[in-house]
Structures are given as structure tokens and as C-alpha cells.
Amino acid sequence: MLKIVRVVLLKWHHFVCRQTAAILPVSLLADDTAAAMLHSNGMGVLINKKLAPASTALLSDDLIETQKEAIARIEASGSTTDINPETMVQFNGAELVLEHGSLLVNTSRGLKVRVGCLIVTPVNNAEWTHYDVADLHGRVTVSALKNDVNIDSRSSNPERAKQGGGSDRVTVREGDQKSREEKCGAADSKAPGPAAGKGAIMNSPLVPLDPAPFCRVPDEHSRQSASESPFVDRTAAASLR
Numbered sequence: 001m002l003k004i005v006r007v008v009l010l011k012w013h014h015f016v017c018r019q020t021a022a023i024l025p026v027s028l029l030a031d032d033t034a035a036a037m038l039h040s041n042g043m044g045v046l047i048n049k050k051l052a053p054a055s056t057a058l059l060s061d062d063l064i065e066t067q068k069e070a071i072a073r074i075e076a077s078g079s080t081t082d083i084n085p086e087t088m089v090q091f092n093g094a095e096l097v098l099e100h101g102s103l104l105v106n107t108s109r110g111l112k113v114r115v116g117c118l119i120v121t122p123v124n125n126a127e128w129t130h131y132d133v134a135d136l137h138g139r140v141t142v143s144a145l146k147n148d149v150n151i152d153s154r155s156s157n158p159e160r161a162k163q164g165g166g167s168d169r170v171t172v173r174e175g176d177q178k179s180r181e182e183k184c185g186a187a188d189s190k191a192p193g194p195a196a197g198k199g200a201i202m203n204s205p206l207v208p209l210d211p212a213p214f215c216r217v218p219d220e221h222s223r224q225s226a227s228e229s230p231f232v233d234r235t236a237a238a239s240l241r
Contacts, residue, residue: 036076036091038062044070044085062091066101078109102134115140116182123148123171131172141179144172153184 036058038047044067045052052064058074065088066072074081074091083089087101096103098115105111110125113133120142122129130146142151151170172178 036074036093038064038072038074040066040070040072044068045072058091060091060093064089064091076109076111079105079107079111081105081111098133098135100135102132102136104130104132106130117154117184118180118182119152119154121150121152123150135182138182139179140182141177142172143177144174146174148173151178151180153180 037055038045038052038058039055040052042052042054046065046067047056047058048063049065052072058064064072064074064083066083066085069085071085072083074083074096081096082104084102084104087103088099089101089103090097090099094109094111096105096111096113098113103113105113106128107122108126108128110122112119112121114120115133115135118140120131120133122131124147127147129144129149131149132141132143132145134141142149149172151172153168153170168184170178170180
């Protein structure tokens with residue numbers, strides 16, 4: 001009897017597992033890169049503007065804030081991120097969006113940090129990379145603590161982006177530090193004025209001038225009228241003769 005019960009339970013176990021595998025999306029079974037946990041001391045750490053518990057699962061677009069003297073840590077598969085005090089960061093799975101403050105990233109999955117128009121990524125995603133990103137007063141500082149990282153900047157100027165010159169890359173070598181402005185450029189606030197030699201007047205079609213009034217030789221009547229006019233200098237009138 002006991003043997004029969006075991007066989008029935010075993011068959012039931014296989015049936016449930018197969019049905020579960022058929023129902024769940026393949027992406028949930030195969031990809032665990034987006035699964036992450038937030039750990040904190042529960043004081044001064046907010047998640048989506050609410051006080052965070054000591055440990056909680058993170059979902060995409062969750063906003064994490066640490067107040068003064070508060071710290072937190074994000075643990076995901078192949079990555080850990082330490083969030084320093086007075087920091088605001090958004091969790092987006094394989095990317096962290098830093099609004100302000102500083103992060104300490106240790107990853108073997110190529111976890112990247114985006115700050116404004118800058119994106120910081122490990123050079124080698126297959127190796128453990130340890131780097132620090134700080135955004136203070138609109139200036140971003142990246143320190144490569146272990147292995148190299150890239151800083152990619154993309155201009156917000158639409159004209160430059162159309163011309164294919166909107167992206168620049170700088171590599172921070174292990175042990176080095178580089179700083180960049182959070183804003184990589186913006187469109188001109190004032191429209192450029194017309195260049196010299198251009199405009200409505202210079203671009204208007206040429207109007208032929210009649211040279212006759214300027215080249216006409218005064219006749220006898222004109223010389224007599226000019227000499228009798230009270231508004232003409234006598235010397236000038238004499239020259240007409």
C-alpha cells in the first residue's frame with residue numbers, strides 16, 4: 001500500500017512540474033538577470049517614496065533613495081551595488097539610472113550606470129569589474145577600481161546627432177579616474193543671425209539703374225536756371241558755365 005502511494009505521489013509531482021513549465025514564460029525560467037534584492041537597515045532608505053523594509057525584492061523602474069547617513073545594497077545575479085548616503089537611483093534590471101549621489105558597483109554581468117547623457121559600462125562583461133560613479137553638482141566622476149570601464153556620452157544637440165558625431169567614448173583604465181559634465185551639450189538657445197553679406201537686402205534681385213540722370217550733360221537752360229537760383233553758390237554756378 002505504501003509503495004502504491006509513493007508511485008502516485010511521484011507521478012503527481014512530475015505532472016505538476018511539467019504543467020508549470022508549460023504555463024510559465026520561458027524568459028522567467030531562463031533569465032534571472034532582472035531579479036534583485038534591496039537590503040538596508042530600514043532607516044532613511046526609501047523605495048518609491050515609501051520607507052523600505054530591511055529586505056525587499058526590486059522591480060523594474062523602482063526608485064531608491066538614501067537619506068543622510070543611510071546606506072543600502074542591491075544584490076542581483078552576478079552584481080552588487082552599494083548605494084551611498086544622499087543618493088537617488090532607479091533600478092532598471094541591467095542598468096542603474098543615477099539621479100544624484102554615488103554608487104559602488106561590482107559586477108560580472110556588465111551592469112551599467114547611466115547619468116544624464118553619460119553611460120558607464122565595463123569593458124569586459126565576462127570579468128569582475130569594480131567601479132565607482134559619483135554625480136555631484138552636475139559633474140560625474142568615474143573611478144575604475146578593478147578592470148577598465150568606458151564612458152559613452154551622447155550629445156543632446158539634434159543637429160550633431162544627425163551628422164553622426166553625437167557619440168563619444170572615453171576609457172577609464174584600472175586605477176584611474178575621469179570626470180565629465182552631466183550635460184553633454186544642448187541645442188543653441190539663440191538662432192544664429194544672418195551671416196555677413198546675406199539677408200533680405202543682399203539676396204534681393206538686382207534692379208538695373210538708369211545711368212542717364214547721373215551722366216546727363218546740363219544744357220543751356222539748366223545752367224541758366226542754376227545760376228539764377230538763390231540756393232546755389234555763385235562759385236558752383238560759375239563752374240557750370
